[in-house]
Amino acid sequence: MRKTAVLLAGASLIAGLVTATPVAHAASSGPALAADTAGSYQPLPPKRVLDTRSGVGGFKGLLNPGQTVTVNLVDAIPVLTSDVSAAVIDVTVPAPAPAGSLSVYPSSTGWDGRVTMTLTGGGNIQQQLTVTLSPGGGITIRSNAAKPTNVLVDMLGFYVAGIPALPGRFAYANARVLDTRKGIGVPKASIGAGKKVTLALAGRDRVPAAGASAVVADIAVLSAHTTGQLVITDGDSTRATTPLRFVGDWERPQTMQTERVVKLGSNGTLTFTNTSASSIDLVVDVFGYFLLGTVSTEGSYVPQVPHALNSGQSIDIYSNAGFYRAVTGVPAGQTGAVNLVTATDHPAQPAAISIRNLDTTVWNRAPQVSSSALLQPTELTVGQGPHSAVALYSMTNTEVLVHIYVTGYYFHVAG
Secondary structure, three states: OOOOOOOOOOOOOOOOOOOOOOOOOOOOOOOOOOHHHOOOEEEEEEEEEEEOOOOEOOOOOOEOOOOEEEEEOHHHOOOOHHHEEEEEEEEEEOOOEEEEEEEEEEOOOOOOOOOOEEEEEEOOEEEEEEEOOOOOOEEEEEEOOOOOEOOEEEEEEEEEOOOOOOOOOEEEEEEEEEEOOOOEOOOOOOEOOOOEEEEEOOOOOOOOOOOOOEEEEEEEEEEEOOOEEEEEEEOOOOEOOOOEEEOOOOOOOEEEEEEEEEEOOOOOEEEEEEOOOOOEEEEEEEEEEEOOOOOOOOOOEEEEEEEEOHHHOOEEEOOOOEEEEEOOOOOOOOEEEEEEEEEEOOOOOOOOEEEEEOOOOOOEOOOOOOEOOEOOOEEEEEEOOOOOEEEEEEOOOOOEEEEEEEEEEEEOOOO
């Protein structure tokens, strides 16, 4: 295995703009990936790189408030340092998760006060993140939680470095594009109950003037007083992703934060609608975008209008049992990975579900959790094999009813 480290700086955070620049790399031995792979997504068999419960990753024990742990991802990425522009990881805080947040940043930099993952407290809390690493291949995780907590990290895949030129390829563009508190991207004002704002992305912050097919976005709903949804539509008035749920509290306004790959329409705009009975603030940071055009090359992304597996019916997963479902609406034998959003039918019922590629024996250790304090559906990128199917396993002692939505896929050249 050839060793690797990643190139750019930092994941998106609520408190401030991520202004990341490429880092210089020491010379590496061995050939780099071919130039025409630039911006392609390379799914990997999920590999656990940190588990503070067992000591995987070199740290064992609860992470105290203000404490940090550094994780080296080099052994989890089988290419050269200069071949990687961003890594896709899954971060889980197991039950009982405390209230607070985590910050994830390259281990070569210090913490600047920004937040990557908000913890609402309660059961397990899981989120997929697109991150950049230090030149040595490391990330640092800082706990900003109210109480000590365990943290788990799984490596899922990476984007190949270089200047992409082919349709569907990923290009780095790390910027804050919307902040209703400061008037960034939209007029300075909270989004009122039942109101909406429209964000123009084409030609902004490295996104081409001609537009993009989708963006990787960190979305944060702030100061939620009542429970509701953030509905996101593109310029063609179709759903850009599944609705984002958030929980409100009049006495202690809540924050919901998640990462999504969001489809853009023909004019490069996104409209955000607040369905709750009170106003909210909204912050959106973009990590990168996918080039427009008809996709025909390995690892290129095809966004889709979200569509449900199982004909839109609930999927019934029995206690501590598993089964599989075909991934519909994607080309058979030509899908390298899919983006799935999973949500439970009963938000007040705690649930943990593991999802994996049916053609592997390695589970994506990424529980989707729902409780009275956490209603947020979780997006996960799952590698695919010849069967274009996913295996589901309930890690809960009760029956779980779930919906799973496909929001896009990464193209695989068959043969």
